[in-house]
Amino acid sequence: MDWISPRRLNRLGMLNMNRRNVDYIARYNERSSYPLVDNKLKTKLAVAEYGVTTPRLLQVVRQQHEISRFREMAEGLGGFAIKPAKGSGGKGITVITGREDDYYIKASGSRIAAPDLERHLTNILAGLYSLAGSPDVAIVENLVESAPSLAKFSYQGVPDIRIVVFQGYPVMAMLRLATKDSDGKANLHQGAVGVGLDIGTGRSLNAVQFNRPITLHPDTGLALENIDIEAWEDMLEMAARCYEATGLGYMGVDLVVDANEGPLLLELNARPGLAIQMANGRGLLPRLRTIESLKRPHFTPRERANYAMDVFGAL
Template identity: 85%
Template sequence: MDWISPRALNRLGMLNMNRRNVDYIARYNERSSYPLVDNKLKTKLAVAEYDVKTPKLLQVVKQQHEISRFREMAEGLAGFAIKPAKGSGGKGITVITGRDGDSFVKASGARVGASVLERHLTNILAGLYSLAGTPDVAIVEDLVESAPSLARYSHQGVPDIRIIVFQGYPVMAMLRLATTDSDGKANLHQGAVGVGLDLSTGKSLNAVQFNRPIKLHPDTGLPLENIQIEAWDEMLEMASRCFEATGLGYMGVDLVVDAQHGPQLLELNARPGLAIQMANGRGLLPRLRAVERLKRPHFTPRERANYAMKNFASL
């Protein structure tokens, strides 16, 4: 952030962490809803009732003895993802992208045997990756294959789209692209690229890495100025539906565009970070306040998405 002065940040309406925590997360998020978004399995089940698509669930491992079924389940699969239900920040996620004889090929290209994945499932159950270190559940999902139009911009990892949703209204969005620095993960703190997106069109605005502006992806070398997200209207409406599904007033909705199945929800976050503002080159506060000032809120996800596209265009 150091290339923008504090005065300029205030002018841009930047939301800081204290204000986010007190005025938005604490005020608009019921504590009772947190377990729903902090558990990926509960999230999948909840959003399914509101026509929000997620990657196909292949197996749920709740007890140690259920791990014995993993090899049989994975026998005919070329790719899948293993995730801790209560993990955060991408910890504990193992992505398998192919097979090489009896070995499974990870996204990094490394080969591992079934026994390695079974040990990983055991570690998940023991709570090695869970938010509080408590016993967890492992879920095995269908592999997300990113749409080629986006996949070419990312290094190894699947690019995703983070949308901040406030009171059911999409208010800001960015594309997250994995890099060598981020070890193939779409995590901005680890060095992924954040690309701000115009809410009205789904087109790229600005791009940052480590909070500094960039023009080209550091690994692919591709320019980041003319990216267009497919099915943008659908994605905004899908993000808006998550408000009804969870009751959370302030959250981050993480979506992907699958090559076969279109937009899908990866996960929800009740405490989304603030780097999205740097990627967009503008602050969240004006948009959050605009929603708070509405005298007649819109009742359907489609209406709220339309409002956002019309009123939060990044001109």
């Protein structure tokens, strides 16, 4: 954050980690809801009841003996994603985009043999990528094909949209674009680009990489100032619905725009990071306090999304 002075950070209403942990995560998130968002399989099943779509589930591998069915299931697929249900930070996720002879082609372009994928599934079950190393299950999902209007901005990886939702209201959003530095993953700590989005319109505001402002994607060379997210209202309503689905008062909702199926939920995060503020060039605190001061909360996800668009748009 060294490109913005501490005085300006305060003036912008930046939320710091201590205040986030104490005043928002601890206060508004029931501990009993954490297992729901820390497990991607449980998340998929829970949000489906509230009309939130996710990538199609192809297989769940819970036991070692079930791995033998994986190769048969994947035989006719052009692409898929393997994920540890309890993984965090993108660890353990393997994205396959095609086949070449006896090999699968990863998103990075490298090849991997079927026995290596099966060993990867074994590692997932053993808890190699899960929180606290606890035994896990592997989920195999349909491959997300990013909408071309967004895919062109990202380097190899699928771009996603992080929306911070507070008490059911979308309060801040950013687009995350993969880079060479981030190894094709949309992880800002690893070097992905964060593009702040106007809550009112879904259009890009500012962009940062490694917490420093940029105007062009470092690998694609494309300008980041005129990005427009498709189906923006629907995405905000989808994010707002996750409040009813989980009961979490403060969370990050990660969405993608699929070329064929439109907006899809990737995962939820009960402890969303703070870099979204840098991408937007403004702080979360004023928006959080606005929601806290509401005398009459809005009861439907659509009403909450519309309120957020009207009040926080272009701020």
